[in-house]
Structure formats: structure tokens, C-alpha cells
Amino acid sequence: MGNRSPILEVRQLQTHFRSGHGVVKAVNGVDLTVYAGETVGLVGESGCGKSVTSLSVMGLLPKPAAAIVGGTIHFAGRDITHLPEKQMRKLRGNEMSMIFQEPMTSLNPVFTIGQQMAEPLRQHTSLTKRQIREKMVEMLQSVGIPRAGQIIDEYPHQLSGGMRQRVMISLAMLCQPKLLIADEPTTALDVTIQAQILQLMKEIKQKQQMAMLLITHDLGVVAEMCDRVVVMYGGQVVESAEVRTIFDQPRHPYTQGLLASMPNANERKGELKAIPGSVPRPDEVGQGCTFAPRCSQAMERCRHDRPPLVALPRQSCRCWLYAGEEETALEEVAHAT
Amino acid sequence: MLDYVIKRTGQVVVVLFLALTAVFFIIRLSGDPTALFLPPDAPREQLEQFRKQLGFDRPLHVQYTEFMTKAVQGDFGTSLRTREDALQMVINRIPATFQLAFTSLGLSLLIAIPIGIQSAYRRNTWFDQAGVAATVLGQALPSFWLGLILIYLFAVQLQWLPTGGGGSLVHLILPALTLAAYSVARFARFTRSTMLDVLRKDYIRTAKASGVPTYKILSVYALKNTLIPIITLVALDLGVLLGGAVIVEVVFSWPGMGRLLMQSLLNRDFPVVMAGVFLIAFIYAVINFVVDLLYAYVNPQIRFK
Amino acid sequence: MNQSTLTEAAVNPRPAPLSRKREPAWRTYMRRLVKSPTGLAGFLIIFVVVILGIFGPWLAPYDPNQAEFAKKLLPPLTDGHLLGTDQLGRDIFSRLIHGTSVSLIIGSCTVLFAGLIGTILGVVAGYFRGWADIIIMRIVDVKLSFPFILLVLVINAVIGAGLQNIIISLVFAGWIVYARVVRSEVLALREKEFILSCVATGVPRWEIIVKHIVPNLFTPIIVLSSLQIATYIIAEASISFLGFGVQPPQPAWGNMLSEGKDYIFSAWWLITFPGVAIVMTALGVNLFGDWLRDVLDPELKGH
Numbered sequence: 045m046g047n048r049s050p051i052l053e054v055r056q057l058q059t060h061f062r063s064g065h066g067v068v069k070a071v072n073g074v075d076l077t078v079y080a081g082e083t084v085g086l087v088g089e090s091g092c093g094k095s096v097t098s099l100s101v102m103g104l105l106p107k108p109a110a111a112i113v114g115g116t117i118h119f120a121g122r123d124i125t126h127l128p129e130k131q132m133r134k135l136r137g138n139e140m141s142m143i144f145q146e147p148m149t150s151l152n153p154v155f156t157i158g159q160q161m162a163e164p165l166r167q168h169t170s171l172t173k174r175q176i177r178e179k180m181v182e183m184l185q186s187v188g189i190p191r192a193g194q195i196i197d198e199y200p201h202q203l204s205g206g207m208r209q210r211v212m213i214s215l216a217m218l219c220q221p222k223l224l225i226a227d228e229p230t231t232a233l234d235v236t237i238q239a240q241i242l243q244l245m246k247e248i249k250q251k252q253q254m255a256m257l258l259i260t261h262d263l264g265v266v267a268e269m270c271d272r273v274v275v276m277y278g279g280q281v282v283e284s285a286e287v288r289t290i291f292d293q294p295r296h297p298y299t300q301g302l303l304a305s306m307p308n309a310n311e312r313k314g315e316l317k318a319i320p321g322s323v324p325r326p327d328e329v330g331q332g333c334t335f336a337p338r339c340s341q342a343m344e345r346c347r348h349d350r351p352p353l354v355a356l357p358r359q360s361c362r363c364w365l366y367a368g369e370e371e372t373a374l375e376e377v378a379h380a381t
Numbered sequence: 382m383l384d385y386v387i388k389r390t391g392q393v394v395v396v397l398f399l400a401l402t403a404v405f406f407i408i409r410l411s412g413d414p415t416a417l418f419l420p421p422d423a424p425r426e427q428l429e430q431f432r433k434q435l436g437f438d439r440p441l442h443v444q445y446t447e448f449m450t451k452a453v454q455g456d457f458g459t460s461l462r463t464r465e466d467a468l469q470m471v472i473n474r475i476p477a478t479f480q481l482a483f484t485s486l487g488l489s490l491l492i493a494i495p496i497g498i499q500s501a502y503r504r505n506t507w508f509d510q511a512g513v514a515a516t517v518l519g520q521a522l523p524s525f526w527l528g529l530i531l532i533y534l535f536a537v538q539l540q541w542l543p544t545g546g547g548g549s550l551v552h553l554i555l556p557a558l559t560l561a562a563y564s565v566a567r568f569a570r571f572t573r574s575t576m577l578d579v580l581r582k583d584y585i586r587t588a589k590a591s592g593v594p595t596y597k598i599l600s601v602y603a604l605k606n607t608l609i610p611i612i613t614l615v616a617l618d619l620g621v622l623l624g625g626a627v628i629v630e631v632v633f634s635w636p637g638m639g640r641l642l643m644q645s646l647l648n649r650d651f652p653v654v655m656a657g658v659f660l661i662a663f664i665y666a667v668i669n670f671v672v673d674l675l676y677a678y679v680n681p682q683i684r685f686k
Numbered sequence: 687m688n689q690s691t692l693t694e695a696a697v698n699p700r701p702a703p704l705s706r707k708r709e710p711a712w713r714t715y716m717r718r719l720v721k722s723p724t725g726l727a728g729f730l731i732i733f734v735v736v737i738l739g740i741f742g743p744w745l746a747p748y749d750p751n752q753a754e755f756a757k758k759l760l761p762p763l764t765d766g767h768l769l770g771t772d773q774l775g776r777d778i779f780s781r782l783i784h785g786t787s788v789s790l791i792i793g794s795c796t797v798l799f800a801g802l803i804g805t806i807l808g809v810v811a812g813y814f815r816g817w818a819d820i821i822i823m824r825i826v827d828v829k830l831s832f833p834f835i836l837l838v839l840v841i842n843a844v845i846g847a848g849l850q851n852i853i854i855s856l857v858f859a860g861w862i863v864y865a866r867v868v869r870s871e872v873l874a875l876r877e878k879e880f881i882l883s884c885v886a887t888g889v890p891r892w893e894i895i896v897k898h899i900v901p902n903l904f905t906p907i908i909v910l911s912s913l914q915i916a917t918y919i920i921a922e923a924s925i926s927f928l929g930f931g932v933q934p935p936q937p938a939w940g941n942m943l944s945e946g947k948d949y950i951f952s953a954w955w956l957i958t959f960p961g962v963a964i965v966m967t968a969l970g971v972n973l974f975g976d977w978l979r980d981v982l983d984p985e986l987k988g989h
Contacts, residue, residue: 077458104589108505129595144583154585154605154681164591199681215591399828410844417844516758517976521968523920526961537951624833630922640762644926646843658840662831
């Protein structure tokens with residue numbers, strides 16, 4: 045991966061929410077790189093900040109409440125951290141696209157599929173009406189939608205959930221983006237449909253040579269789709285490695301816990317192990333390691349000092365257990381507060 | 382769709398039938414309706430004669446049947462004062478009332494929807510807060526008082542506009558504004574809250590993620606979703622508007638149904654009152670029916686059922 | 687896949703949302719009221735109006751019906767008349783204060799009776815469904831096809847003027863609002879688990895209604911009532927203005943405006959002050975009602 049250029053480079057991103065009870069540090073110093081043509085999985089339980097990270101990249105944070113307060117986001121070599129809305133708009137749906145979790149609610153019920161799909165083409169290209177229609181039909185066919193010509197004039201409620209997610213994918217792919225962010229694209233679908241949609245995304249990704257950031261809590265999906273994995277917990281990256289390494293040699297206790305709690309279809313012998321406790325709310329995080337309260341290997345030090353992201357031979361990991369093994373801390377502890 | 386139209390037509394007919402029944406019984410609330418039709422100091426024998434003449438001495442169910450048979454044919458009797466056909470008298474006043482009611486409806490939508498959208502988009506700014514304050518105040522303003530104040534300002538002090546009367550566009554300005562005030566407040570407030578809900582929806586995020594500019598999201602995408610509940614509210618408020626028209630017409634001597642109804646009530650001319658009350662219920666039901674069809678047209682989820 | 691296992695295992699150590707140290711409820715509300723400028727303004731206006739309504743006869747500087755022809759149509763702040771005098775030389779300020787109690791009595795009595803009747807019918811319709819529901823809802827439909835104010839006017843014209851009859855006609859036209867709201871609340875409530883479990887364990891119907899349904903209706907009814915009072919006060923003023931309702935010489939805000947409109951060319955104060963009184967009262971009630979709704983029923987916020 046070293047010789048390829050990064051499409052997306054997120055450095056020390058901090059996104060805060062202001063609420064009635066104070067500031068919530070939803071994303072607290074996240075580093076993330078996606079190279080051209082690769083698929084990166086962003087993994088974590090709900091509330092760990094993975095969706096907020098992706099919304100920060102897309103510039104879709106709910107406005108007065110949330111804001112990027114630190115760090116940078118580079119897209120295709122360009123700093124887009126505080127890009128004005130007008131220029132951000134030219135990127136969205138064009139060079140970077142996003143698919144959301146809920147296909148049932150992500151399409152506007154009072155407009156036809158065609159009316160909604162024509163929008164990115166109208167914004168980003170100078171195609172004529174007829175060309176737009178041709179392009180839409182072609183795109184719908186390429187995601188495996190039968191009767192594409194008719195579906196264009198139908199309303200979302202006339203389609204099934206799987207069909208709608210296909211429409212969402214084709215909507216995102218219309219302008220051949222360099223980066224596709226997929227936020228739990230299959231969570232809301234039936235299991236059989238899930239497999240189809242994942243297969244489709246894989247094919248399209250290969251055909252179009254684009255990069256993909258796949259946000260999920262499902263490690264099965266990760267194994268299926270991703271080249272690299274970034275595990276998030278409590279608004280921070282806790283481990284990051286090649287997909288093989290994560291499954292073979294997880295280092296962070298949280299990653300280990302995630303893997304242990306995953307049912308394995310091949311070998312049904314072992315019992316599932318749940319991680320005790322739940323994700324802390326971002327406003328509850330005290331000092332020390334955010335995972336310490338739930339960690340079985342927590343030491344005295346974990347409760348007082350926040351561990352840095354440590355570079356190990358095959359991965360990076362935010363844990364005091366490995367602090368001795370490698371001296372090159374990737375960042376200063378100071379960031380973490 | 383056709384099934385729906387037929388079903389709704391049936392409902393309208395039932396409601397109108399019951400409305401007629403209600404009109405019949407309301408007039409009998411006081412016990413002896415004869416007294417309503419005569420001045421309070423009428424001599425006894427005139428009262429008796431009148432009771433016979435109007436058929437109030439017969440059993441109630443006979444009276445009811447006769448009233449309904451005649452009413453269905455459009456016969457509410459003749460005005461006790463002018464001897465004209467009661468229903469026809471009211472019908473003649475419809476154009477004036479419609480002119481007033483629909484001018485203010487259009488006016489209030491034209492003012493309220495942009496204000497509501499802007500308030501939602503610029504939530505918690507000075508614009509929004511001023512808008513909220515204005516709508517709260519607007520809802521506390523009784524129309525007859527607002528009418529008086531407008532007359533005082535524009536007709537008495539500035540002498541720009543006439544104090545009342547009908548016939549020209551100039552006469553329409555003040556009553557239409559007065560009648561619109563309450564609706565503007567309600568519609569703007571409702572547009573704001575509905576728009577706020579819509580703007581939080583996933584499909585708006587999808588549109589944003591497709592690179593649609595904000596002005597287009599507000600004026601095309603979110604607007605259509607917002608319009609559906611607004612249409613419902615407008616339909617519900619037409620009753621308020623028609624009721625408000627009664628008062629505004631009296632304040633401005635606007636020659637519509639409301640003023641006729643009010644004069645008839647004061648003159649105890651009950652055939653005209655009954656015809657007027659029924660006609661308003663009828664108009665209201667028909668408008669509601671049309672609005673329902675419009676609603677089905679805007680909302681594809683209903684249209685295709 | 688792993689999510690369900692994780693959340694099932696969640697032993698949630700969240701702290702209590704707010705530190706409530708067994709403070710009496712009214713103090714909690716008072717604290718929140720003081721923090722809301724609009725709610726507080728509404729409360730203060732209502733407070734003043736209620737004081738004027740109850741103690742009006744002792745506070746009024748003049749007899750409201752004492753005509754003094756030599757002093758007719760005096761502008762405000764002359765000869766000891768704060769708000770001036772009307773066409774018969776009566777003190778407007780005193781008449782306004784006496785009018786306050788008329789508005790208050792009508793507003794509160796209507797809310798009380800319309801609320802009571804509407805709630806009973808709404809519970810019957812919503813809980814027992816069947817024929818009762820059909821009949822009640824048909825009546826509601828029919829009533830809804832007449833504009834509220836028109837219905838009040840016609841009924842009032844038929845049964846005659848006077849304080850009592852105004853209340854009767856307002857209640858007659860006003861209960862449907864309650865019936866509709868209560869019915870839909872009851873429909874939602876009877877599907878809730880705690881009601882279903884009562885039914886399943888054989889608790890008698892009336893006990894379910896009285897002990898479990900009705901207490902859950904208090905919040906929506908209080909919120910609705912606080913907003914309805916303003917509607918009724920304005921409705922009374924409107925019909926009194928039109929010559930029905932409260933009859934002169936008894937002072938009411940509506941008929942003061944009605945008498946004053948004939949002097950619109952010469953005496954602006956006759957039409958100004960009664961109107962201001964109506965607007966202030968309605969505004970106060972609405973502001974307080976909005977605050978109450980936000981506090982009691984946050985889900986309704988904005989609607």
C-alpha cells in the first residue's frame with residue numbers, strides 16, 4: 045500500500061457536539077487513511093464515533109450543534125477540513141459519495157426514483173435531460189435492477205428494502221466517485237439480501253477502481269470486504285491493521301473481545317464471550333484509557349493515564365500492554381485530553 | 382383511487398345529512414321555536430297563528446320529516462322580512478365571501494410559508510425568534526379588534542382606505558389582511574415545526590450527500606414533504622377562516638354571507654339563518670373533499686393505494 | 687452479529703440524569719418557570735389578571751355603571767380617569783376591571799365543563815369503541831363541519847343572552863376538542879403493556895379506567911385546557927362584540943369594543959384599551975400554556 049497515494053487522510057480529527065449539558069467529544073483525535081482502490085473497514089460498537097467521523101469527512105455534520113474543532117481532513121491531496129459549503133457541495137455526490145444505513149428512510153417518499161437520481165447528474169455534469177435518463181437507466185441496470193426504465197418513474201414505497209439499497213448505491217455511483225463511504229449499508233436488510241448487496245458493492249468497487257470506507261459493527265462483513273481495518277472505541281482509534289492481522293493476531297483487548305463475541309459458523313464449539321459493560325457515553329469518559337472500565341487486563345496505570353497509539357510490527361494499537369515493546373509512540377499523550 | 386373518491390363522497394353525504402339534522406334541532410334547543418321567529422313583544426294570538434302557520438304545533442317527527450324533505454330540495458322557506466327565498470338570499474352572498482376568504486387564504490400562505498421555512502432554516506437566530514414572537518402575538522389577536530385598529534389607522538388617521546363596504550379591490554384590502562392575520566401566525570408556526578422535522582430526515586441527508594444546494598433542498602425537496610401536513614392544516618383551518626369571515630364581514634360591512642347571517646340572527650329571521658348555517662357546512666364539506674383529493678395527489682403513498 | 691450480545695450484557699452504569707434530591711414538585715416547576723422568560727411573563731400576566739378578576743370590585747376606582755354625562759368621552763389621564771371615560775361618562779378603567787371577572791368566569795367555567803364532558807365522552811369512545819364510539823365520533827364530525835364561532839353564535843342566539851347561556855353555548859361547541867384528544871390518547875393507552883396486563887389479570891373495566899387510564903390523561907388535558915382558555919375568552923369577546931353574549935350595561939371587553947366602535951372617529955381610547963386587555967390576557971395564557979406543554983410533554987414541543 046505504501047506506493048499508492050492516499051485518497052483520504054484524516055489526522056487527529058476532533059469533532060465535538062455542543063448540547064444542553066456541555067460539550068460531547070464524539071470524535072477525539074482520530075487518524076485514518078484510505079488509499080486509492082482499497083477498502084477500509086471502520087469498526088466499533090454504536091456510539092464509538094464512527095458515523096460522526098464519516099459525517100465529518102462528508103461535511104454533513106448537523107450544523108450548529110456539531111463542529112470540527114481540531115485536526116485535518118485531506119481528500120485527494122486537498123485540505124477539505126473547513127472548505128466552504130459551496131465547494132464542499134461540488135465534491136459530494138461527485139468525487140465522494142455516501143450510502144446510509146436505512147434504505148427505507150433515505151429516499152424521499154414524495155419524489156420518484158428518477159427525480160432523485162437526476163439530481164447529482166444535474167449538479168455535477170452538463171448532460172441533457174435525455175442523457176441523464178439514459179445514464180440513470182444504465183446505472184440502475186448495472187446494480188442489478190430489473191425494469192430499470194420503469195422503476196425510474198416509480199416512488200420509493202413501491203420498492204423493497206433491498207431494491208432501495210440498490211437504488212442508493214446507484215445514486216452514489218452516478219458520478220463515479222473516487223471514494224465511497226458506506227455507513228452500515230446492510231444492517232437494515234434481510235440476511236440473504238445482505239450477501240447480495242455486499243457482493244454487488246465488491247464488484248462495483250473493482251470495476252470502478254474506487255476506494256471505500258466501510259463503516260460497520262459486523263466483523264463478518266469486514267472479513268468479507270476489507271483490506272484494512274480500523275477499530276474505534278470511545279471516539280478514538282484503538283487498533284489498526286491489515287484485515288488478516290486483525291483476525292489472526294488482535295492485540296488490543298477490545299479487538300480481542302469483539303472477535304471473541306463473534307459467532308463462528310465453522311467451529312461451533314466455543315461459547316460466545318460478551319464484553320462486560322457497555323460503551324461509555326462520550327461525556328462520561330474520565331481520565332485514563334476509555335476502555336479500562338470494561339477491560340479484563342486493565343492495570344493501575346490504565347485508570348490514570350491515557351495510552352498513546354503504539355506502532356507494533358504489523359499494526360498500531362492504543363494500549364499500555366504494548367508500550368514497552370515499541371518505543372515509537374505515534375502521538376503524544378497530551379492529544380488525548 | 383376511484384374507490385376512494387366514492388367512499389369520500391359517501392362520507393360527505395352522511396355528514397351533510399347529519400348537519401341538516403343538527404340545524405333542525407339547534408333551532409329547537411330553546412323549547413318553543415315560535416318565539417324565535419317573532420319579536421319578543423308579539424301578542425299572544427299572533428304567536429298562536431304563527432305556530433300553526435309554521436307547523437310547530439305538529440309532532441316533532443312530522444316536522445323533522447317535512448323539514449328534511451324540503452331542505453334536501455333546497456327549500457328552507459322564505460325570509461320573514463323580505464319574503465325572498467332563504468337559500469337563494471344566502472347563495473347570492475357567496476361570491477363576496479369567497480372573494481374575501483380565498484384572498485386571505487392565498488395571502489396568508491404566501492406570507493406564512495416563506496417565513497416558516499426561513500425560521501426553520503435559521504433556527505434560533507434573531508429572525509426565527511422574531512418570527513416566533515410575531516406568531517404568538519398573532520394568535521392572541523382577536524380579528525374584530527385587529528379590524529378596528531386597522532380601520533382606525535388606515536381609514537381614520539391616514540385616510541388611505543375606506544372604513545368598510547364592498548365592491549372594489551380597495552375595499553378588500555383591510556378585511557383580507559385582518560382575516561389573514563390569524564392564519565399567517567398559525568401557518569408560519571406550523572410550517573416552521575414541520576420543516577424542522579423534515580430537515581432532520583434521512584432523505585434530506587441523502588440529498589445533501591448528492592450535492593444538492595441548500596436553496597434547492599429548502600424550496601423543492603423539503604418543501605414538498607412539508608406541504609402535505611400543511612394542506613391538512615389548511616383544510617382544518619378553513620372552518621376557522623369561514624367563521625372568522627363572519628366577524629370580519631360585520632366589522633367592515635362586507636356584503637357577504639357572514640354579514641347577512643348576522644343581520645338575520647339579530648332580526649330573528651331564522652329561515653335565512655338555517656339556510657346560511659347549512660350552506661356554510663356544505664361549502665366546508667365540499668372544500669374538505671377537494672382538499673382530500675389534492676392531498677392524495679401530492680402524497681404518492683395514498684394515491685397508489 | 688456481535689452487537690446484540692454486547693448490548694445484552696450491558697450493565698449500564700449511567701448516573702441518574704438529574705440530581706433530584708426529593709425536592710417538592712412545585713419548587714422544581716417554579717425553578718424551571720423562573721428560567722423561562724416567556725413562561726414567566728405568561729405566569730405574571732395571568733397572576734395580575736386573576737387578582738384583578740377576583741378583587742376587581744374593591745380595586746376599581748369608580749362604579750362601572752355610574753354614568754356622568756358631563757364627563758363623557760374624556761381622554762385618558764384627565765380628571766382622575768386613568769384610561770378616560772366612554773360615551774356615557776363611565777370610567778373605562780373600572781369597566782375594564784369588572785370585565786376581567788366576566789372573561790375569567792367564562793373562560794374557566796367553559797374549560798371546566800367542556801373538559802369534563804369531552805373527557806368522559808372521549809374515554810367512553812376510546813375505551814369501549816363499538817357503537818358508542820361511532821355515535822360520538824359522528825357527532826364530532828358534524829360539529830366540525832360548522833365553524834366553531836358560528837356554532838356558538840347560533841346557539842347563543844337561540845337560547846338567549848346572559849352569562850350562563852354564553853357558557854352553555856361555548857361548552858356545547860367546545861367539548862369536541864377534548865373528546866377528540868382524549869379519545870386518541872385512550873386509544874394509544876389501551877395498547878400499552880401496563881393496561882394489557884391489567885386486562886389479562888382480570889382487573890374490572892371501571893377500575894382500569896379510573897385507576898390507570900384517567901391519571902395518564904391529566905397531562906394532555908391540562909396542556910390542552912391552558913391553550914383552550916384563550917380561545918374561549920376570545921370567543922366570548924367576539925360574540926359580545928357582535929351583540930350577543932354579555933349584554934350592556936354589564937361591562938365585558940367585547941361589548942365595550944362594540945359600543946366604542948361608533949366613536950372610532952373621535953375617541954380612540956374606547957376601542958384601544960379593551961382590545962389590549964383581551965390581547966394581553968390571551969397572550970399570557972398562551973405563553974404560559976406553551977411553557978406548560980414544553981415542561982409536561984416535551985414530545986409535543988413545536989407542534
